[in-house]
Amino acid sequence: MAQLNETARVEAFSDGVFAIAITLLVLEIHVPPSDDKRLVAELLKLWPSYLAFLASFMTIGIMWLNHHRLFTLIKTSDDGLIVINLAVLLGITWIPFPTALVAEHLKRAEGVAAGVLYASSFAVIAVMYNLMWRYAVKMKLCAVDVDVGAITRQYSIIPVMYFVLVGVAFINGTAVLIASAVYAVYFSMPPSLWRRKSRSQA
Amino acid sequence: MAQLNETARVEAFSDGVFAIAITLLVLEIHVPPSDDKRLVAELLKLWPSYLAFLASFMTIGIMWLNHHRLFTLIKTSDDGLIVINLAVLLGITWIPFPTALVAEHLKRAEGVAAGVLYASSFAVIAVMYNLMWRYAVKMKLCAVDVDVGAITRQYSIIPVMYFVLVGVAFINGTAVLIASAVYAVYFSMPPSLWRRKSRSQA
Amino acid sequence: MAQLNETARVEAFSDGVFAIAITLLVLEIHVPPSDDKRLVAELLKLWPSYLAFLASFMTIGIMWLNHHRLFTLIKTSDDGLIVINLAVLLGITWIPFPTALVAEHLKRAEGVAAGVLYASSFAVIAVMYNLMWRYAVKMKLCAVDVDVGAITRQYSIIPVMYFVLVGVAFINGTAVLIASAVYAVYFSMPPSLWRRKSRSQA
Amino acid sequence: MAQLNETARVEAFSDGVFAIAITLLVLEIHVPPSDDKRLVAELLKLWPSYLAFLASFMTIGIMWLNHHRLFTLIKTSDDGLIVINLAVLLGITWIPFPTALVAEHLKRAEGVAAGVLYASSFAVIAVMYNLMWRYAVKMKLCAVDVDVGAITRQYSIIPVMYFVLVGVAFINGTAVLIASAVYAVYFSMPPSLWRRKSRSQA
Numbered sequence: 001m002a003q004l005n006e007t008a009r010v011e012a013f014s015d016g017v018f019a020i021a022i023t024l025l026v027l028e029i030h031v032p033p034s035d036d037k038r039l040v041a042e043l044l045k046l047w048p049s050y051l052a053f054l055a056s057f058m059t060i061g062i063m064w065l066n067h068h069r070l071f072t073l074i075k076t077s078d079d080g081l082i083v084i085n086l087a088v089l090l091g092i093t094w095i096p097f098p099t100a101l102v103a104e105h106l107k108r109a110e111g112v113a114a115g116v117l118y119a120s121s122f123a124v125i126a127v128m129y130n131l132m133w134r135y136a137v138k139m140k141l142c143a144v145d146v147d148v149g150a151i152t153r154q155y156s157i158i159p160v161m162y163f164v165l166v167g168v169a170f171i172n173g174t175a176v177l178i179a180s181a182v183y184a185v186y187f188s189m190p191p192s193l194w195r196r197k198s199r200s201q202a
Numbered sequence: 203m204a205q206l207n208e209t210a211r212v213e214a215f216s217d218g219v220f221a222i223a224i225t226l227l228v229l230e231i232h233v234p235p236s237d238d239k240r241l242v243a244e245l246l247k248l249w250p251s252y253l254a255f256l257a258s259f260m261t262i263g264i265m266w267l268n269h270h271r272l273f274t275l276i277k278t279s280d281d282g283l284i285v286i287n288l289a290v291l292l293g294i295t296w297i298p299f300p301t302a303l304v305a306e307h308l309k310r311a312e313g314v315a316a317g318v319l320y321a322s323s324f325a326v327i328a329v330m331y332n333l334m335w336r337y338a339v340k341m342k343l344c345a346v347d348v349d350v351g352a353i354t355r356q357y358s359i360i361p362v363m364y365f366v367l368v369g370v371a372f373i374n375g376t377a378v379l380i381a382s383a384v385y386a387v388y389f390s391m392p393p394s395l396w397r398r399k400s401r402s403q404a
Numbered sequence: 405m406a407q408l409n410e411t412a413r414v415e416a417f418s419d420g421v422f423a424i425a426i427t428l429l430v431l432e433i434h435v436p437p438s439d440d441k442r443l444v445a446e447l448l449k450l451w452p453s454y455l456a457f458l459a460s461f462m463t464i465g466i467m468w469l470n471h472h473r474l475f476t477l478i479k480t481s482d483d484g485l486i487v488i489n490l491a492v493l494l495g496i497t498w499i500p501f502p503t504a505l506v507a508e509h510l511k512r513a514e515g516v517a518a519g520v521l522y523a524s525s526f527a528v529i530a531v532m533y534n535l536m537w538r539y540a541v542k543m544k545l546c547a548v549d550v551d552v553g554a555i556t557r558q559y560s561i562i563p564v565m566y567f568v569l570v571g572v573a574f575i576n577g578t579a580v581l582i583a584s585a586v587y588a589v590y591f592s593m594p595p596s597l598w599r600r601k602s603r604s605q606a
Numbered sequence: 607m608a609q610l611n612e613t614a615r616v617e618a619f620s621d622g623v624f625a626i627a628i629t630l631l632v633l634e635i636h637v638p639p640s641d642d643k644r645l646v647a648e649l650l651k652l653w654p655s656y657l658a659f660l661a662s663f664m665t666i667g668i669m670w671l672n673h674h675r676l677f678t679l680i681k682t683s684d685d686g687l688i689v690i691n692l693a694v695l696l697g698i699t700w701i702p703f704p705t706a707l708v709a710e711h712l713k714r715a716e717g718v719a720a721g722v723l724y725a726s727s728f729a730v731i732a733v734m735y736n737l738m739w740r741y742a743v744k745m746k747l748c749a750v751d752v753d754v755g756a757i758t759r760q761y762s763i764i765p766v767m768y769f770v771l772v773g774v775a776f777i778n779g780t781a782v783l784i785a786s787a788v789y790a791v792y793f794s795m796p797p798s799l800w801r802r803k804s805r806s807q808a
Binding site: 241 | 413420500505517
């Protein structure tokens, strides 16, 4: 019970960080100045900010969902897991910066660096998730009835997908944002393989 | 118990997002510069910011209350519910932007676009709440003793009310803010129909 | 148990708002520009910001502590309590604005309006706390073994103390900040009268 | 059980403050203006902001971990503990300011004041942790099977380490940030002495 409690506080702290990072994104959308005559046109010109906001919201949201899924499988916590989890959260709190950057530079050639940083940030976080899962498996922190191999295989693909996104960033920054949103929709699908072997949840 | 736990973390994450969005609103009220000679007059001129802050606080507060009410009826969570809930939260985190926009543009003709965006944002969130509730009913995630039909009827009216507000925005931006606050007071009333059929709560 | 759960979520949401408001205060302390030659002197000149940060942190902290104390006495929640609690939270989220204002205007005659707004905000929140407590007593939401009368008497004094602070604001803004900090220390003292009549906590 | 609940809410509030402070750090990294021709060069020039972000994230993260460890040992809460805990949280919410300051002033001679303020802030927080632990021991708030003496000895060293860092700040600001990150890695190591004497956790 003490152990369960420990996991509970790690989850609570992580939820807080996810919730704050996802909510801070909106601060990067700047209101057009009030002496502006053509507000509708000015609002439409902000589309890179809206798109970046949406893509990052969906990605952080789905990362939270995956964090949530992992911690329904991980039943015990130790110091190593907490430290890897902090590395995951470091990635999450970092997201508002590349989001603001890509929104600001989307329409220029220099936007390449912004898009690469944006996609790379997601790729690194995806690697961290893999590390966290593999650590939990190795240290036997998971519930006993979990099909560990299937989840490990599924997770291995995700960093690859985001590294592909880094390649896309060299071609088109807008495509990176749209692809990120599409990825998020894809990852929101219930991963049937994650179901436990037993029927204890029925 | 595993299922209950799952709902608990969805609620905790949602509470975090609601709490942060509602608290960030104040950041959009800008302190008049310190070399200003007539502070009281300057503070009074900020009335659109205060009114927008108040209307958005009340609306997000009442949306949190309704989220809270819904999740006392919804007893189990699945991936679909989590995704719809993320869509609701996307709407909530977005609110500080139209709030700042409407505060900035309230006194000009261009304010129409700001008011329309403000009211539309609430309308879309109200639609999302309806989707979430209908999904929960369809997937049988609710407690068994809930009068589903009555709640569905009650909820259907709310988006209509906010779409009326979009119409009001074409006439007067200030009226949109005042009506939003009045709506929030109205929605805070205990909805007697939501009471469970059984007396299990007595 | 359903009722307890309900109170738990009100407390969790309130904790979130208190935690965010108290943490946002630091954003109002602005870093002196980097081309500045005399950093130490510039940092010392920021003393009104530090003092306002400290006074508001202590006041919000002690308000959280009192919220916490109240909700160890209040055992059930209803819609009315939730709405009054939202009014309390409206006051809490508002605090960063008068804090920034008083820090900015502390050294000028115009600072009077800033100090008055600052002290009045606390006074209104103190009134809200009284309303919340009296509502909980009237609706019989408290634990049965609480010495209601003693707490009601104690709480009645707090708004009076903050209205005195409003008067002080007309004389000296710095004194308002120092007095707020002193009040917070005073309110942090364990109120022996709040102890329950029974010895059930021993 | 009432007591356990009380500790739970102190932890929840603390988690919120830690989570927000750690997530606000990213707001101090400012996006280079969009009319900038050489984005990569501009992004590289921001290295003091990245380093300060990383060092502060790691330090707050490890402080959260230590808070978490302490509260697995501390089983009961009283008003004194809550007040000392608020003093710890005051230090945590303060961190974004010296972080932004040190990032801004890292490359100049005036950076000395920034580095000293940065390292001193950590030293004061470390002292507060010691006070909190000693208070909990003195008031017998800890679980009975904890090796109190060993933890007290371990904790006593930490403020000394951070006061050494204050000395380093007079020589080199960058070294302060790197040393802070190294300290955080060191403190993340599982402190074997903290294990409980009994085997009740097995």
